Amino acid sequence: MATMTTTRPVEPVKHARAARPRRSISGSGGRAAAVFLIPFFALFAVTMIAPVVYALAMSVFVQRRNGLGFGKPTTEFVGFGNYLDLFQERTFVEGFGRLAVYCVIYVPVLLCVALLLALLLDATVAFARRTFQLLLFLPHAVPGVIAALIWAYLYTPGVSPIVRALDSGGVGIDFLSVHLVIPSMVNIAVWEWAGYNVIILFTALQAVPREVLEAARMDGAGEIRTALSIKTPLVWPALGVALLFTVIGSLQLFTEPKILASATTSVTSTWVPNMWAYDAAFTRNNLPQAAAASIVLAALAGVLSWIVTRFTSKEPTR
Numbered sequence: 001m002a003t004m005t006t007t008r009p010v011e012p013v014k015h016a017r018a019a020r021p022r023r024s025i026s027g028s029g030g031r032a033a034a035v036f037l038i039p040f041f042a043l044f045a046v047t048m049i050a051p052v053v054y055a056l057a058m059s060v061f062v063q064r065r066n067g068l069g070f071g072k073p074t075t076e077f078v079g080f081g082n083y084l085d086l087f088q089e090r091t092f093v094e095g096f097g098r099l100a101v102y103c104v105i106y107v108p109v110l111l112c113v114a115l116l117l118a119l120l121l122d123a124t125v126a127f128a129r130r131t132f133q134l135l136l137f138l139p140h141a142v143p144g145v146i147a148a149l150i151w152a153y154l155y156t157p158g159v160s161p162i163v164r165a166l167d168s169g170g171v172g173i174d175f176l177s178v179h180l181v182i183p184s185m186v187n188i189a190v191w192e193w194a195g196y197n198v199i200i201l202f203t204a205l206q207a208v209p210r211e212v213l214e215a216a217r218m219d220g221a222g223e224i225r226t227a228l229s230i231k232t233p234l235v236w237p238a239l240g241v242a243l244l245f246t247v248i249g250s251l252q253l254f255t256e257p258k259i260l261a262s263a264t265t266s267v268t269s270t271w272v273p274n275m276w277a278y279d280a281a282f283t284r285n286n287l288p289q290a291a292a293a294s295i296v297l298a299a300l301a302g303v304l305s306w307i308v309t310r311f312t313s314k315e316p317t318r
Contacts, residue, residue, distance in 0.1 A: 052298065059083070059292040082292040091270040092293065098182065099272050103250045106186045110246055113190060114197035115239065119227045121198065122205040133202070136195035144192065148259035151188045156263050176264035185256045193249070197242045204238030205231055240312025247308055251301050254278070273297055 059082050063073040086092055121132055139147065154160050155175040166173055175184045208231055216226045232239075254274040261267040261275075269283065270276040273293060281290035 055291040055294050062288050082288050086292050092276050095273045095276050110190050113194050117198045118201035121202050136198050139191050140196045144255040147192045148256050152263045178266045181266045188256050204235040208234050244308045
């Protein structure tokens with residue numbers, strides 16, 4: 001006699017893990033990122049935002065003295081009065097003209113030199129690249145004041161071996177004359193900053209796909225054609241970053257003319273806007289006008305940065 005067995009339906013096993021609520025990874029990661037970013041934003045607020053706000057507040061006031069100037073100075077609100085007086089100062093406006101000439105010469109020369117050196121560095125053999133990188137970056141490691149002092153010595157007639165050698169060859173050149181002082185400053189800045197931009201562009205060139213370059217060579221493109229038509233368009237974003245840094249840095253021109261002012265009469269104490277603001281603050285003791293000049297320079301830097309960013313965000317036509 002056969003025995004019949006009944007089987008119960010097997011119930012699905014419930015895993016204990018499924019019942020546990022999952023921890024929000026994105027939430028915890030966001031909190032951790034916020035904790036690490038707090039020191040940066042605190043330092044940024046103290047060193048960048050606070051000085052700008054303080055200068056903006058100072059620029060709308062003016063200090064006046066009553067009587068013969070022996071009384072206690074009083075602070076008065078003048079609104080945009082300091083800015084209006086600023087643009088009526090002939091030396092301040094002329095400083096912007098000199099700065100514009102400097103930028104027109106300096107920016108394209110620096111970027112062209114840096115791009116050319118980066119392309120040549122990319123074409124060199126592997127064992128020589130690190131040596132050339134070090135040699136090109138060494139001038140940037142020299143502080144700006146020291147670099148300006150070195151070139152001021154090389155530009156000064158009577159003590160410069162370069163000027164003496166040119167004079168012995170029948171070529172008399174005064175590098176610190178009115179017409180050559182701006183190109184002389186451009187030479188100092190290019191000597192100091194070319195290596196920095198070369199490193200930026202050379203790093204971008206190293207990221208160019210090698211198969212693209214091999215395909216260009218197989219199609220018969222030479223080294224010059226490959227550099228101009230393939231490599232340069234592919235490093236356009238890095239070139240835009242270098243352009244942005246160069247434009248902002250050129251607006252901060254101060255060290256070179258300040259050092260050269262002691263070696264020539266072609267450069268005055270208010271030769272560029274930064275020097276004008278420095279003279280207003282520490283020579284004429286007019287802090288509100290110096291603050292107004294600083295705000296004008298900051299606003300100009302912001303506008304030019306926006307224009308450069310919009311221009312470099314477009315893909316170049318090949």
